[in-house]
Amino acid sequence: MLILAIDTSWFKGGIGLFEDETPLFYITFPEERKHAIYLPLYVQKVLNESEKKLEDISLISVALGPGSFTGLRVGISLSKGLSYTLNIPIKGVGSLEAIATNFKGQRVLPTVRLRKDFYVGAIFEGGVPPYRLSEILSGNLSFFKNKEGALLISESEQNYPFLILRGIARLSKYLFEMNGSDNPLTLSPIYIGGGQPT
Numbered sequence: 001m002l003i004l005a006i007d008t009s010w011f012k013g014g015i016g017l018f019e020d021e022t023p024l025f026y027i028t029f030p031e032e033r034k035h036a037i038y039l040p041l042y043v044q045k046v047l048n049e050s051e052k053k054l055e056d057i058s059l060i061s062v063a064l065g066p067g068s069f070t071g072l073r074v075g076i077s078l079s080k081g082l083s084y085t086l087n088i089p090i091k092g093v094g095s096l097e098a099i100a101t102n103f104k105g106q107r108v109l110p111t112v113r114l115r116k117d118f119y120v121g122a123i124f125e126g127g128v129p130p131y132r133l134s135e136i137l138s139g140n141l142s143f144f145k146n147k148e149g150a151l152l153i154s155e156s157e158q159n160y161p162f163l164i165l166r167g168i169a170r171l172s173k174y175l176f177e178m179n180g181s182d183n184p185l186t187l188s189p190i191y192i193g194g195g196q197p198t
Helices: 035-050 069-086 095-100 160-179
Strands: 002-007 014-019 022-028 059-065 090-094 107-115 118-121 137-139 151-153
Touching (some): 002 035, 002 069, 002 160, 014 160, 022 035, 022 160, 035 069, 059 069, 090 095, 090 160, 095 107, 095 160
Antiparallel strands (some): 002 014, 014 022
16 A cells, blocks of 8 residues: 655654555655645655655545644645545544554653644554553653653654654554545644644
């Protein structure tokens, strides 16, 4: 299954093309808060580098958040447009859940930054699907350190962009196989408090 994974939940964001869970090509946007500029260009770049066409895509997977208010809207809108116009199935997944899929059997605390020093996260038992062990937590990054013995994952991790993109592809494939496609007309972001609309 050829999966186009789109993430605009964090300030940089990225896009990748996966054959099931195997990355063919992925890229992180070079600047923060420029999702609307880079996303359309990088869709084509990812396809070109992978020697694929839009018509080859089996599933569009997109991060629903929590995350950057404007970023989420850009990524989800582009994903919905591609899905609807090209009749490609779409699956939206939570950003935190996507990261947690990379840590099977581990207690992990993935986070997403909403603004300068304000993060949200939750504790999970990693795997596909991940099992959430806590409510959504929020605070500065030091608040999350050593929280209930969970491994903290933040955008400061060198492989954070890959972890979130692979997690989006992995979890969306699992959910698509269980429940089929989401409706591109009704797919919507996950917003929480802390400066975002609720």
